[in-house]
Amino acid sequence: xxxxxxxxxxxxxxxxxxxxxxxxxxxxxxxxxxxxxxxxxxxxxxxxxxxxxxxxxxxxxxxxxxxxxxxxxxxxxxxxxxxxxxxxxxxxxxxxxxxxxxxxxxxxxxxxxxxxxxxxxxxxxxxxxxxxxxxxxxxxxxxxxxxxxxxxxxxxxxxxxxxxxxxxxxxxxxxxxxxxxxxxxxxxxxxxxxxxxxxxxxxxxxxxxxxxxxxxxxxxxxxxxxxxxxxxxxxxxxxxxxxxxxxxxxxxxxxxxxxxxxxxxxxxxxxxxxxxxxxxxxxxxxxxxxxxxxxxxxxxxxxxxxxxxxxxxxxxxxxxxxxxxx
Amino acid sequence: xxxxxxxxxxxxxxxxxxxxxxxxxxxxxxxxxxxxxxxxxxxxxxxxxxxxxxxxxxxxxxxxxxxxxxxxxxxxxxxxxxxxxxxxxxxxxxxxxxxxxxxxxxxxxxxxxxxxxxxxxxxxxxxxxxxxxxxxxxxxxxxxxxxxxxxxxxxxxxxxxxxxxxxxxxxxxxxxxxxxxxxxxxxxxxxxxxxxxxxxxxxxxxxxxxxxxxxxxxxxxxxxxxxxxxxxxxxxxxxxxxxxxxxxxxxxxxxxxxxxxxxxxxxxxxxxxxxxxxxxxxxxxxxxxxxxxxxxxxxxxxxxxxxxxxxxxxxxxxxxxxxxxxxxxxxxxxxxxxxxxxxxxxxxxxxxxxxxxxxxxxxxxxxxxxxxxxxx
Numbered sequence: 001x002x003x004x005x006x007x008x009x010x011x012x013x014x015x016x017x018x019x020x021x022x023x024x025x026x027x028x029x030x031x032x033x034x035x036x037x038x039x040x041x042x043x044x045x046x047x048x049x050x051x052x053x054x055x056x057x058x059x060x061x062x063x064x065x066x067x068x069x070x071x072x073x074x075x076x077x078x079x080x081x082x083x084x085x086x087x088x089x090x091x092x093x094x095x096x097x098x099x100x101x102x103x104x105x106x107x108x109x110x111x112x113x114x115x116x117x118x119x120x121x122x123x124x125x126x127x128x129x130x131x132x133x134x135x136x137x138x139x140x141x142x143x144x145x146x147x148x149x150x151x152x153x154x155x156x157x158x159x160x161x162x163x164x165x166x167x168x169x170x171x172x173x174x175x176x177x178x179x180x181x182x183x184x185x186x187x188x189x190x191x192x193x194x195x196x197x198x199x200x201x202x203x204x205x206x207x208x209x210x211x212x213x214x215x216x217x218x219x220x221x222x223x224x225x226x227x228x229x230x231x232x233x234x235x236x237x238x239x240x241x242x243x244x245x246x247x248x249x250x251x252x253x254x255x256x257x258x259x260x261x262x263x264x265x266x267x268x269x270x271x272x273x274x275x276x277x278x279x280x281x282x283x284x285x286x287x288x289x290x291x292x293x294x295x296x297x298x299x300x301x302x303x304x305x306x307x308x309x310x311x312x313x314x315x316x317x318x319x320x321x322x323x324x325x326x
Numbered sequence: 327x328x329x330x331x332x333x334x335x336x337x338x339x340x341x342x343x344x345x346x347x348x349x350x351x352x353x354x355x356x357x358x359x360x361x362x363x364x365x366x367x368x369x370x371x372x373x374x375x376x377x378x379x380x381x382x383x384x385x386x387x388x389x390x391x392x393x394x395x396x397x398x399x400x401x402x403x404x405x406x407x408x409x410x411x412x413x414x415x416x417x418x419x420x421x422x423x424x425x426x427x428x429x430x431x432x433x434x435x436x437x438x439x440x441x442x443x444x445x446x447x448x449x450x451x452x453x454x455x456x457x458x459x460x461x462x463x464x465x466x467x468x469x470x471x472x473x474x475x476x477x478x479x480x481x482x483x484x485x486x487x488x489x490x491x492x493x494x495x496x497x498x499x500x501x502x503x504x505x506x507x508x509x510x511x512x513x514x515x516x517x518x519x520x521x522x523x524x525x526x527x528x529x530x531x532x533x534x535x536x537x538x539x540x541x542x543x544x545x546x547x548x549x550x551x552x553x554x555x556x557x558x559x560x561x562x563x564x565x566x567x568x569x570x571x572x573x574x575x576x577x578x579x580x581x582x583x584x585x586x587x588x589x590x591x592x593x594x595x596x597x598x599x600x601x602x603x604x605x606x607x608x609x610x611x612x613x614x615x616x617x618x619x620x621x622x623x624x625x626x627x628x629x630x631x632x633x634x635x636x637x638x639x640x641x642x643x644x645x646x647x648x649x650x651x652x653x654x655x656x657x658x659x660x661x662x663x664x665x666x667x668x669x670x671x672x673x674x675x676x677x678x679x680x681x682x683x684x685x686x687x688x689x690x691x692x693x694x695x696x697x698x699x700x701x702x
Contacts, residue, residue: 003425030338037338038419124418126336126369150426178419182426191433198432232436249435252442283444283471325454 001185007040007177009151009184010116013158014041014078016188018048024162025070027054028063028080037082038118038177060086064093064115071111071167072101078162084119084171085128091136098167099142110165114158120212120262121294121309122175124302132211132263132294137169138240138272144168145239146193149214151182156191157237163190173212194238196246202232205319206250208273209260210236213310217260220315229323239269244276251277255286256322260315265293287325290318328403330376332392335366341393342366344386353381358418361399364392374418379403445472452477501582508643515560519685520639520677521692525699527655528669536672537575538599540627540652543698545571545592548625551691555624557645558682565682574623574646575603576630577610584610585643587623631655636673647682650695651675672699 004012018024026044028036032055035042045053056063060081067077081087087094094115101111121130137145146161146168148154154172161168199214200221209217214235221231232250236242251257257277259270270291277289292310300308335342342364349361360372380402386392443460445453449472453460460472463480467473498506530539548555548571557566571592574585586606591599609615628640631654640651653673660669674695678688 034338037334122420124374126371150428152426152428152431175420178421180422180424180426182428195434198434198436200429201432201436243434246435249438253438255442283446283469284442285447286450 001183003181003183004151005178005181006148006151006154006172007038009155009182010040010158010172011042011044012184012186013155013162015044015047016186017159017162018044018052020188021076021162023074024076024078025052025054026078026080027056027067029056029058029082031055031080036080038174040118040172041080060089061093064090064098067113067115068093068097068101068111071098071113072109076112076162078114078116081115081117083125083129083174084117084131084133087115087117090115094137094143094167094169095140099140102166103142111167112162112165113167114161114170115167116158116170116172118174118177119171120173120175121299121305122212124305126301127298130299130305132261132299134169134171134239135263135267135269138269142167143240144193145171147171147173147211147237147239149173149176149211149235149237151184153191153197153235153237155184155186156189157193159188160190160193164193171211176212176215179215191237194241194243196243197235197237198232198246198250199235200231200233202230202254204230204254205232205256205258205322206247206254207231207233207258207260207315207319208236208247208270209233210239211262213260213262216310216312217315220312220319223312223316224319229319231319236269242269242272242276244273244280247273247277248281251281252284255284256319256325257281257285257289258292258315258318258322259289260292260310262294262309264296265291266296268293287322290322292318327382328377328379328401329397330399330401331395332364332398333373334394335364335371335373336368339366339368339394341391343391344388345370346388347384348372349381349384351381351383355379355381373398376418377401377403443472444470446474448474449477456481501579501584505583509641512641512643515644516642517680518639518642518677519680519688520675521688522637523674523676523692523696524671525674525696526660526669527672527699528660529700530670535596535600536655537603537629538596539699540629540650540695541573541575541588541591541599541603542596543695544573544625544627544650546698547691547694548592550694551687553683553687554648554678554691556647556682557624558647558679559645560681568624570624572622572624574626575606576626576628577607578633579610581613584615584620585623585626586610586615586619587621589619589622625649628652631673637675640675640677642677642679644679647679648688648691649677651677 014026026041030037031041032045032053063079067079070077098111098113101109120132134145137143144166146157148157161170207217217233221233224231232254234247234250259273261268261270270293274289292314294308345363345365347362349355355375357378358374361375362373364371364373381399382402383400385397392398445460452474463472463476465472466476552567555568555571570590573588573591575588577584588602625646626649628649628651631652634654636653638651640649642649655670655672657668657670659666676688676692
């Protein structure tokens, strides 16, 4: 069993599935010869050949359309967008066609594509490379949105996403790509989709988060423990469809909730979670639910980045606010 | 010496042009410190230093084109291997030798044991302001919710005042708890009047069993005035007179007050009475007395004078209507036929429930008791 980084786990998952399912195709800009700008597809061209690993032109709309056509013909494309900031030319294909194929054909055809892309701030990159706009896709019926937060979950969730018959937007937190290593068994075991993962059990407050923010949230929970506050940490993982049952069970226990996401505050996925809490958990809440999120601005450039990304201090301050109530 | 090769500055570009150096040979630089401004086909970017250390040599002048992967700067750092960057990226990825510590990951929710309280938000705020524990409030809202009204009701109920705990207090159990409940009920229902009188026991034979004497006095008085050997129900306005006389005998123990019942005392001989009294005293002390023997009293005797006290206002436990309290006998100076003589008296206190017993009935009852006690 190897100790690998998150991006290596992604490579491992793709290699496993391509090995066992000949219909899996990998495509994107610079994914073949270069192995991807983050080396996420390193070695796949050598192993599986140019019929299965395609270097596309610099044309995101074409990547989307090509993948949908392949999927309709029985292939399973894993299409890479080099950064989430470049996905927008393909929105027409994704929203108008990939998300609707099953509905349009009354189930005769489905669209088993994984659209995978690095996302999120924190890598000191120029403009367009720091987006966290999962809310656009979570709002679209017909799309699944999956966000791993560790090498093991990246491996298991990507396998599950490739095997799923419907389109998945698979968002990879780029600042966690090489952050740390974890033992990941290359056994082809998928993790369940549409369910949250409870990473830390606690009694006083529920912290709900996903993606790269899992790192800061777990660190904040550790610091809160020093103050005598026991925090439960839930990694949502599948943003859509949302596993609200796990979150509700936790909030019924703790009575307090803080949602943490890097994406901008207004109309972020945190709003959906808090709206459901207000409807279904009002009588268990001891304090108003809080959201700690990115600001409603364009993600700043390298030197201001750390002021944008929610810090451990902002998370701890939010928890202290909700702890002031009963 | 460590060579920093020009990394891919953006999406696989092959080269870049030096615009402006920010450092020179001999400078000490920190990690991430901007080294040089490079212009690519796409943009002008700053290249941050991957290492901390002293600059040894710059490999290019301003306006010179440097190919991606070619040497950019040599650092004066001890390092045997000079590695080409394997992961060509835009920007910088944090790399560490840290281990990813996931701990125990639970798929779905962590199981919980307790069912916490559900309350309206307004109820929670009110309970917090009034320092009330929500788990003690009775819920009447939909789905088993505690409403704000439930909290207000809890505040005004009698139990609430004392439910807000006394520091160091202990909850009553067993006999003491039963006494508190019985006395509360008595106070709420009974309308008590107590008559005080003394029995002249100067002529009493020494060594007389006082308790048995009192029991026999009650038996005789109950035949004269049966109204005091009865039960009364204030709710139904019913009164029940009894043929048998079941005398409750108040017995004090360290645990509290017990009242075993001498059933059908009127049919018992003096010896039987004494035997029963002794047996009861032992049974109460040993806590072997049966529940049956603690119920069914129709009238009660409380001989509190064995300890101390002259007169009292003893409490009647419903549904009974009378209780005789007997205080401590003592020698006094009495006036008889105009002369002061020494004598002995036994103080008596008879409480009766004036809802069911008249003053006349009570005084005649007491008169008969005194007559019986004043016999030799």
